[in-house]
Amino acid sequence: MSLAYAPGAAVEEASGPRSVHGFVESEGTSRRLHLLVEGAHCAACIGAIEGRLTADPCVTGARLNLALRRLSLEWQGEARHADALAGAVEALGYKVAPFDPAHLARLDSDTGREWLRALAISAFASSNVMMLSLAVWAGQAQDMAPGTQALFQWLAALVTVPAVAVAGRPFFRSALRALRAGRSNIDVPIALSLLLTVLISLIELARQGRDVYFDSATALLFVLLVGRTLDFRVRARSRRAVERLLMLKAQGAAVCREDGTVEVLPASAIRSGMVVLVRAGERVPVDGTVLEGKTDLDVGIVTGESRPQAVAPGALVLAGSVALTAPLRIRASAGVADSHLADIVRLVERAERTRGSAVALADRVARIWTPVIHGVALATLCGWWLLTDAGFAAALLHAVSVLIIACPCAIGLAVPAVQVVATGALLKRGILLRAGDALERLARIDHVVFDKTGTLTSGAPTVTSWPDDAEAIRLAAALAAASRHPVARALRAGHPQARPLAGVEEIPGEGLRAPCDGGEVRLGRAAFCGLAPLDAATSEVWLTRPGHRPVRFLIKDAPRPEAARVVAAFAAAGVPATLLSGDRPGAVARLAAAVGIGEWQADRRPGDKLARLEALRAVGRRVLMAGDGLNDAPALAGAFVSASFAHGAPASQSAADLVLPSGDLAALPVAWRTARRARGLILQNLILAALYNMALIPVAVLGLVTPLGAAIAMAASSLTVTLNALRAGAPDRERG
Amino acid sequence: MDVLLFLVPIALALGTLGLAAFFWTLRAGQYDDLDGAAARVLLDDDSPEAAP
Numbered sequence: 136m137s138l139a140y141a142p143g144a145a146v147e148e149a150s151g152p153r154s155v156h157g158f159v160e161s162e163g164t165s166r167r168l169h170l171l172v173e174g175a176h177c178a179a180c181i182g183a184i185e186g187r188l189t190a191d192p193c194v195t196g197a198r199l200n201l202a203l204r205r206l207s208l209e210w211q212g213e214a215r216h217a218d219a220l221a222g223a224v225e226a227l228g229y230k231v232a233p234f235d236p237a238h239l240a241r242l243d244s245d246t247g248r249e250w251l252r253a254l255a256i257s258a259f260a261s262s263n264v265m266m267l268s269l270a271v272w273a274g275q276a277q278d279m280a281p282g283t284q285a286l287f288q289w290l291a292a293l294v295t296v297p298a299v300a301v302a303g304r305p306f307f308r309s310a311l312r313a314l315r316a317g318r319s320n321i322d323v324p325i326a327l328s329l330l331l332t333v334l335i336s337l338i339e340l341a342r343q344g345r346d347v348y349f350d351s352a353t354a355l356l357f358v359l360l361v362g363r364t365l366d367f368r369v370r371a372r373s374r375r376a377v378e379r380l381l382m383l384k385a386q387g388a389a390v391c392r393e394d395g396t397v398e399v400l401p402a403s404a405i406r407s408g409m410v411v412l413v414r415a416g417e418r419v420p421v422d423g424t425v426l427e428g429k430t431d432l433d434v435g436i437v438t439g440e441s442r443p444q445a446v447a448p449g450a451l452v453l454a455g456s457v458a459l460t461a462p463l464r465i466r467a468s469a470g471v472a473d474s475h476l477a478d479i480v481r482l483v484e485r486a487e488r489t490r491g492s493a494v495a496l497a498d499r500v501a502r503i504w505t506p507v508i509h510g511v512a513l514a515t516l517c518g519w520w521l522l523t524d525a526g527f528a529a530a531l532l533h534a535v536s537v538l539i540i541a542c543p544c545a546i547g548l549a550v551p552a553v554q555v556v557a558t559g560a561l562l563k564r565g566i567l568l569r570a571g572d573a574l575e576r577l578a579r580i581d582h583v584v585f586d587k588t589g590t591l592t593s594g595a596p597t598v599t600s601w602p603d604d605a606e607a608i609r610l611a612a613a614l615a616a617a618s619r620h621p622v623a624r625a626l627r628a629g630h631p632q633a634r635p636l637a638g639v640e641e642i643p644g645e646g647l648r649a650p651c652d653g654g655e656v657r658l659g660r661a662a663f664c665g666l667a668p669l670d671a672a673t674s675e676v677w678l679t680r681p682g683h684r685p686v687r688f689l690i691k692d693a694p695r696p697e698a699a700r701v702v703a704a705f706a707a708a709g710v711p712a713t714l715l716s717g718d719r720p721g722a723v724a725r726l727a728a729a730v731g732i733g734e735w736q737a738d739r740r741p742g743d744k745l746a747r748l749e750a751l752r753a754v755g756r757r758v759l760m761a762g763d764g765l766n767d768a769p770a771l772a773g774a775f776v777s778a779s780f781a782h783g784a785p786a787s788q789s790a791a792d793l794v795l796p797s798g799d800l801a802a803l804p805v806a807w808r809t810a811r812r813a814r815g816l817i818l819q820n821l822i823l824a825a826l827y828n829m830a831l832i833p834v835a836v837l838g839l840v841t842p843l844g845a846a847i848a849m850a851a852s853s854l855t856v857t858l859n860a861l862r863a864g865a866p867d868r869e870r871g
Numbered sequence: 872m873d874v875l876l877f878l879v880p881i882a883l884a885l886g887t888l889g890l891a892a893f894f895w896t897l898r899a900g901q902y903d904d905l906d907g908a909a910a911r912v913l914l915d916d917d918s919p920e921a922a923p
Contacts, residue, residue: 178910201907248897255897259890263883283875290879 155221158233159214165195168217169234170206171382172224175199183227188220202372204379205234232383247371250364253302257360260298261353265846267291268350272843281343288340288347295333295349302356303329305363320498321550324505324543325359335535346532348539351845358853359547366551369558373568377794381785388420389413391464405467413463416619418455423465425450429643430461431620435588436764436784438717438740441596441692442674443621445644455765455784459620460643479741479768483790486745486773495572496814497550500821504546508832512537515836525838533838540835540845545824545852550817552860557813560864565781565796566806573792576776577807578814579757583705584748584774586762587716587726589783591702592692593798594763596625596674600689607686609633611678614647614658622676622690623647626658646676654681692722697801699730704804706731710759713751715744717766744770761795761803763787778803813863820856827852 160167175184181199184206188197193216196209208220221231267287274284303326310326313319332352339346388405389397389412397412405411405421413419415430431443434456443459446452452465512534519530558568568574585591601608612630615623617639627633636656639649646659657664657679664677666685674690702712714735716723723737736747748770751758760767760774763783771777772790779791780798788794795802831848834840896902 178913181907181910182914199907200904201910202904244903248902251897251902252894255890255893259886263886266882267879286875287879290883294883 155217155231155233159217161214164211166208166210166212166214166217168208168220170208170221170224171232171234171379172199172204172206173230173232173379173383175201175204175229180229184224184229187223187227191220191223194220203375230383234382247367250305250360250367253305254357254360254364256298256302257353257357260294260302261350261357263294264291264350264353267294268842268846271347285340285343288349291347291349292337292340295353296337299329299333299352299356302360306359318498319502319505320495321501321543321547324501324508325355325547328538328543329356331535332539335532335539339532344532346536346840346842348842348845350842351539351849354846354849355544358544358849362548362551362555365555369555369562370568370571373558373562376562376567377569377788380781380788380794407467409467411465411467413458413465415458415460415462418457419452419463419465421454421465421467423452423467425452425463426466427464428458428462430463431459431643433457433459433621435594436766438764438766440718441588441592441594441722447644455786460618460641479765479786482741482745482769483772483786486748486769487790495550496575496817497546500546501543504543508538508541511541511832511836518836519838529838533836536838536840536845537832537835540831540840540848541828544849545827545856546821548853548856549820549824549860552857553813553816553820553863556860556863557809561806561809564802564805565799566802567794568792569789569794570776570792573776574810574813575817576757576792577759577810580759580776580807581710582713582751582756583710583759583761584713584715584751584770585702585732586760586764586767586770587714587718587723588692589763589780590761590767590800591698591714591726591730592694594692594782595621596690597693598625598629598688599691599693600687601629602678602686602688604686607678607680607683610636610656610680611658611676611688614639614649614656614678617641617649618647622674625690626676626688651681656680692726694726694729695798695800701800701804702730702732705807713747715739715747715770717741717744717764741766741769745773748773759807761800778806809863812865816860816863820859823855823859824852827855 155168155170158168172184175181181201184199185197188194188208191210193210193212194208195211197206199206206224208217210216210220224231267290271279271284271287273279274287306322306326306329309320309322313323329352332348332355336347336349336352338344388400390400390405391397391410391412410426411420411423419432425446425448427448429445429447432446432452433443434440434453436457437453437455446463451468452463515537516530516534519525519533520527523530525533554574557574561568570576588594608629610633612627612633613636615626616633616635617623618641620641636649639647641647642659642663645663646657648655648657648659657677659676661667661675661677664679664685666677666679676688676690677685678688679685705712711734712732714723714727714732716726716735716737717739718737720737723735727733727735736743739747744767748758748760752773752775757775760770760777761779762771762777763780765784765786767779768784768786768790771779771787776793777791778793778795779787780795781788782797783794793806795806827848831840831844834844901908
C-alpha cells in the first residue's frame with residue numbers, strides 16, 4: 136500500500152499533493168520515514184537528495200541506500216512535515232513512494248549477510264588449509280619429518296571441522312529439508328560428500344594414514360559458496376527491481392469524510408459505502424457506483440477492451456480503470472477484499488496452486504547422479520572387501536574415495552554459474568526475473584499465448600488515416616490539446632505545435648467543442664457532430680466546422696512495430712502463438728491477421744483466459760503467457776512461464792515470472808533466446824562435469840587416488856565449468 | 872624446524888583476526904549498499920577547513 140498516484144498507461148500526469156505522513160514511525164519527538172526514490176542512480180543524485188534534506192533544520196539524518204533506492208529520513212517535530220520533505224525530493228525530479236517493508240522483506244538482506252558470512256569462513260578455511268596441505272605434499276617429496284606432517288594435518292583438521300560445521304549449514308539445511316519431504320536435491324550429495332570427506336579424513340588422521348582430504352572439503356565448500364552467493368545477489372537485484380515497480384504503482388484512495396474533509400487512505404482501508412474521489416488521470420481504487428461526474432473510463436487494463444467507455448452517475452466502475460477526462464466521485468460498493476481486483480487475486484492464487492512446480496534441472500540430475508555414484512561406491516566396497524584380501528578398513532577407504540572424487544562440485548556449480556551470467560545479462564537489458572527457475576522454464580516452452588491490448592498493441596490509439604486537409608488537422612490538434620483522452624493525444628500528434636484553442640468544452644463520452652467565428656467547431660463521435668457513422672467496425676472521429684465539409688479521422692489501436700517480427704521469431708522455432716483478448720472480435724481478428732497469428736479468441740474474461748491455459752496444459756503444452764493487464768493476471772499465474780511488462784498492472788507483474796521493460800515486446804524473444812542458450816550451457820556444463828568424473832572414478836575404484844590428485848581434479852573441473860558459463864552473457868543475436 | 876610451532880599458529884591467528892574484522896564490517900552493514908558506497912567516494916562532502 137502506498138499513496139503514490141499511479142498514472143495510467145495512457146495518461147501521464149496525475150497532479151496534486153502526495154501524502155506520505157501516514158507512513159511515519161514515531162519515537163518520542165523523533166520521526167522516521169523510509170521512502171522509495173526512483174530515478175536515483177549516481178553520486179550526484181545522492182549528493183543532491185541528501186544535501187537538500189540535511190539543509191532542512193528539522194532533519195537529523197538522511198541517507199540514501201542506492202542498492203535499494205531507499206531513503207531513510209529522521210527528523211524532529213511534526214509528522215506532517217513528511218509531506219514537505221517528500222515534496223522537496225520530488226522537486227528535484229525524482230519519483231517518491233512510501234517504502235513498503237511488506238514488499239521488500241528484511242529477510243533479503245539477512246539472507247545476503249548469511250551467505251557472505253559463510254563465504255568468508257570458507258575462504259579463510261580453504262586458503263589456510265591449502266597452505267598446510269601444500270606443505271605436507273611438498274614435505275612428502277622432500278622427507279618432512281612425520282611428526283611435522285601430522286602437526287600440519289591436525290592444524291588443518293582444527294580449521295576444517297568448525298568451518299564446515301558453520302559455513303556448510305546452508306547445504307545441510309537444504310538437504311535435510313529435501314530428505315524430510317522424501318525428495319532428493321543437489322544439496323543431498325553435496326552435504327553427504329562434505330560430511331564423509333571430513334569424517335574419513337579425521338579417521339585417517341587418527342590412524343596416521345595417507346588419505347587426509349581436508350583441503351578438498353574446504354575447497355568444495357568455498358567454490359560452491361561463491362556460486363551460491365553470486366546467484367543470490369543477482370537474483371536479489373532482479374527481484375528488488377520488480378518490488379520497486381510494485382511499490383511505485385501501489386495505490387491510495389482519497390476518501391471524503393462526512394464532515395467534508397478529504398483523507399488519503401491506503402486502498403486496503405476502504406470499506407463499502409465510503410465515498411471516494413478519483414481525479415482525472417487516476418486509477419479507480421475500488422469497485423463502486425458513480426455518484427457524480429461524467430468521464431471516459433480507460434478499462435484496457437481491467438478487461439482488455441481498447442476503446443474507452445463513457446460513464447455517468449449510476450454506472451458501475453471497476454477497480455483498476457482510469458478516469459481519463461473528468462473527476463469522479465464514487466461510492467465504494469465493496470471493500471478491497473471483495474472487489475473485482477480481489478476476484479482476480481483469488482483466481483491468481485488458484486492458478487498458482489494448480490500449476491505445480493517444475494523440478495529444477497540440477498535437482499533432476501542429482502536424482503540420477505546420487506544413486507549411480509552410491510552404487511559404484513558400494514560395489515567398490517564389496518569388491519575390495521570380498522574379492523581381495525585388503526581387509527574391511529581399506530575397502531571402506533577406497534569406497535569413500537570414490538564418493539570424494541565424484542564430488543558434485545562441478546555439478547553444484549554448473550547451474551548457478553550459468554544463471555548468474557545469464558540473469559546479469561538480462562538485467563542489463565532491463566529484463567527482470569522474479570522466479571528463480573524462470574530461465575529454466577522459459578527455455579522449454581512449446582507454445583506462446585499473447586494478450587492483445589498493451590502487449591501486441593501499444594495500448595494507445597493511433598490515427599491510421601488522416602484527412603487530406605492540413606488546416607483540418609491543425610484545428611483538430613488544437614482542439615485535442617485541451618483533452619487527456621487517448622484519442623485526443625493521437626490527434627495532437629498530427630500537429631504537435633498547434634496552440635490550444637480557447638474555450639474548449641469537453642463532453643465525456645462524446646467529444647470536444649469550441650466556439651468559433653460563425654458557429655462552433657466540434658470534434659468527436661459521428662452522432663456528436665450530427666452525422667451518421669460511416670463504418671461501425673472501426674473507430675472514427677469527425678471534425679465539423681461551419682462552412683466546411685466534415686472530415687474523418689480513422690483511429691486504431693495499432694500493433695507494436697515489432698509485434699509481427701516477435702510472432703514470426705517464435706513461429707520460426709516451431710512455437711505456435713495464440714491470441715487471447717478481452718476485446719471485441721472485430722478488433723482482435725484484425726490484429727491477429729496483422730501480426731500473423733492464426734488462432735485467436737475474443738471477449739475472453741480473466742477466468743476464460745485461465746481456462747484456455749489450463750486446457751493447453753492438460754494436453755501437455757508448456758505455454759509462455761505474455762500479458763500486461765489485470766485481466767491477464769490469472770492466466771499469467773497459471774501458465775508454465777509468464778511475462779509481464781513494466782508498464783503493466785501491478786497484479787500482472789506479481790503474477791508473472793519475468794517483467795519486461797516498459798512497452799518493449801522485442802525483449803521477449805531476447806529473454807527466450809538467452810534462456811535457451813543458458814539451458815544449453817548448463818547441459819554442456821553437466822556433461823563436462825560428468826566427463827571429469829567418468830575419467831577419475833575408475834582411478835578411485837582401483838584405490839589409486841591421492842589427496843593431491845583429488846584437489847587438482849576438483850579445481851580443474853570447477854574452472855572448466857565456470858569458464859564455459861561465462862559464455863551465457865554473450866551479446867544476443869537473432870539466431871541464438 | 873621448531874620455529875614452525877610458533878609461526879604456523881601465528882599465521883592462523885592473524886587470519887582469524889582478519890575474519891573477525893570482516894564479521895564486524897558485515898554486522899555494521901557495510902555490504903548493504905555496495906552501489907552507494909561506490910558512488911559516495913566521489914562526493915565532495917568533507918569541506919576544506921575554514922581559513923584562519
